Amino acid sequence: MKIKKILIANRGEIAIRVMRSAKEMGIKTVAVYSEADKAAAHVLYADEAVLIGPPPSAQSYLVADKIIEACKLTGADAVHPGYGFLSENAQFAEKIAQAGIIFIGPSVEAIKVMGDKLASKQAVKSFDVPLVPGMDEPISDVEKAKAVAQKIGYPVMIKASAGGGGKGMRIVTDPKDFDEQMTRAVSEARSSFGDEAVFIEKFITSPKHIEVQILGDQHGNIVYLFERECSIQRRNQKVIEEAPSAVLSPEQRKRYGEAAVNVARSCNYYGAGTVEFIADAHLDFYFLEMNTRLQVEHPVTEQISGVDLVKEQIKIAQGEAISFTQEDLQINGHSIEVRVYAEDPENNFLPDTGTLSTYRRPQGAGVRVDDGYEEGMEIPIHYDPMIAKLITHGKDRAEAIERMKRAIFEYKIIGIKTTLPFCEFVLNHPDFIDGSFTTKFVEEHFTPDHVRKEPSEDLERVAAIFAFEQYKAKKERLQYTPAASQKSGWKSRIKRD
Ligand code: ADP
Ligand code: ADP
Ligand code: MG
Secondary structure, eight states, X not given: OOOOEEEEOOOHHHHHHHHXXXXXXXXXXXXXXXXXXXXXXXXXXXXXXXXXXXXXXXGXXXXXXHHHHHHHHHTOOEEEOOSSTTTTOHXXXXXXXXXXXXXXXXXXXXXXXXXXXXXXXXXXGGGTOOBOSBOSSOOOOHHHHHHXXXXXXXXXXXXXTTOOTTOSEEEEOSGGGHHHHHHXXXXXXXXXXXXXXXXXXXXXXXXXXXXXXXXXXXXXXXXXXXXXXXXXXXXXXXXXXXXXOSSOOXXXXXXXXXXXXXXXXXXTOOEEEEEEXXXXXXXXXXXXXXXXXXXXXXXXHXXXXXXXXXXXXXXXXXXXXXXXXXXXXXXXXXEEEEEEEXXXXXXXXXXXXXXXXXEEOOOSTTEEEEESOOTTOEEOTTSOOEEEEEEXXXXXXXXXXXXXXXXXXXXXXXXXXXXXXXXXXXXXXXXXXXXXXXXXXXXXXXXXXXXXOOHHHHHHHHHHHHXXXXXXXXXXXXXXXXXXXXXXXXXXXXXXX
């Protein structure tokens, strides 16, 4: 069945990202929004928009029934959940299907199995996928848990089975801290995820986070679209990602890719999905989890593969077969993404809120900005503090890096602290440049001093922007119109300025 109208059950950059692909496919779009998002960019972009409640997401973006009501009101025949919010909620997917609406994502069964870290380990066990040494069952007895930790060998990680977004994980290096960390892990699992199941796995020291993008259709075809390296993280959450990895050989790439396809096979996966691996110093890899949704960093894969992942998701949801094979896929150049979070890197990456008093995007060759805000808009306190994703593409890694530095130089954001100065620091670091960095990068190399600007430097930047604003205002005063400019020619325009 051809989808005619998609409701996007999300906000910000990802809502707009999905609408762009829908528009290119001639599909109408519906936005939903909370009272905090009345003038949000995703609302302005959509063909229609439905108010679904007060600002807290628990009363708006997370309420399945309100989303279904909005579908009925607008006649939307499909829902795209984006990432976060309801994207990995099996109950939501089930309700959508029961209401006769297409869920643009995998089967309810696959979300259930892969949404739970333990269930997923059990599922992939017999599919030739290496697992992080540890348990594949929940444990609640502290003494028994301690015995398991002893057997695995310290350091270990206590993890919430239902965890996500970098939350619900605790490292234990010294056995004497075990009891306390276990108590904390259980209570955090209960309060954050409503499920107190925890398990223990080996903590891999100085690993790389390497993940593989896969696509499957409803006819049993599964392909991998190569890997993304996502080791630059703060609070176990990614900030800079790239594709392909700077360190994998073609043989290793194939091994990672095929293991990811096996993970997908274990749950008859269809739709877009990501298989996350943790890699040790020898680049031997272990399965961490599978994310059954479009991922934040999907653009780097799109840049190097030429595949529009959202269009593929929509086509797969319509029942179409994937139109290319593994052999058709090739890596074209290199792509990097930096996440622009409204956070203060000088102050432990604490979220910052306020108004984007100046907001000017970078442009030019090989630059892509996926964002959800315009100049003058406010960053609400209620949601994820990500403002934008800045993506560059180059013929090779060196060009992608240089392009990113240039794009960061062009990006003008005033009014809110962002992660951009931090990203600039990373891009210039020798460990990033030679590809040897691990998930410990921030802990090992970064201090707030690295982003603390000399006051004069800041002043210079503000002065330059002020001068530009004046210039812009002057231009506007001259009431320049295209018709007039055609008559007068470009030389006279210069003179009038
Ligand atoms: P990705 O793996 O796509 O990089 P992230 O870990 O950055 O995903 O999470 C994507 C978004 O979803 C973020 O906004 C994050 O805060 C949110 N998120 C993901 N999983 C959860 C979860 N289980 N609970 C709360 N928020 C989550
Ligand atoms: P989430 O669902 O929150 O994304 P993951 O299991 O994917 O949880 O882990 C997130 C990050 O935490 C990883 O990218 C990695 O940096 C770190 N991590 C998780 N498990 C381990 C482990 N066993 N050893 C070392 N680091 C780990
Ligand atoms: Mg993860």
